[in-house]
Amino acid sequence: MCRIPDGIGLDVAAPLLCAGITTYSPLRQWGAGPGKKVAVVGLGGLGHMAVKIAAAMGAEVTVLSQSLKKQEDGKRLGATEYYATADESTFKVLRGRFDLILNTVSAQIPVDAYLGLLRTGGAMVNVGAPGEPLSYNAFSLIAGNKSLAGSMIGGLPETQEMLDFCAEHGIGAEIETISADDVNTAYERVSASDVRYRFVIDTSTISS
Secondary structure, rough: OOOOOOOOHHHHHHHHHHHHHHHHHHHHHHOOOOOOOOOHHHOOOOOHHHHHHHHHHOEEEEEOOOOOOOHHHHHHHOOOEEEEEEEHHHHOOOOOEEEEEEOOOOOOOOOOHHOEEEEEEEEEOOOOOOOOOOOOOOOOHHHOOOOOEOOOOOHHHHHHHHHHHHHHOOOOOOOEEOHHHHHHHHHHHHOOOOOOOOOEEEEHHHOO
């Protein structure tokens, strides 16, 4: 069982455990840190934690999102740059820039285009889980000795490590507290990407 360190409130502990370890684990495993350029695809429940953690690790962080509507948030959370993937020029401007791309979205993306943003020897790691298979051209990996990987969550020791890291750096999930009666509305907002960035149900509103 993990110990919640001092500095992390119980109100953010649960969403931190869910989103925190999911993004901390691949960032740590693939060496996010000083001198590394990391791109985070999507600024949602997972993405906003990835930005915070990667920045705290010392990496230079760029957010890749469909639009620029969350650009201000991205910079506040620790990103140095923010690009809209709906703009085709983004993939030309950023070609060959990143050591690591962390894909947090559960949607279809043009994998080959994103692999083109990696430096030689770079890696793209998926933590999002789209409903349909992703496809890519093997040459997109072979040409630059690149890797395409996936990551789920860490075990208890790494989860404790993540909690201690977040406490040390003052990192917590961005949450919006809702009542149990608002669950259906919250679900609709999640579907519409209208949440910043995790919903937490006030347990006192749950009927016995």
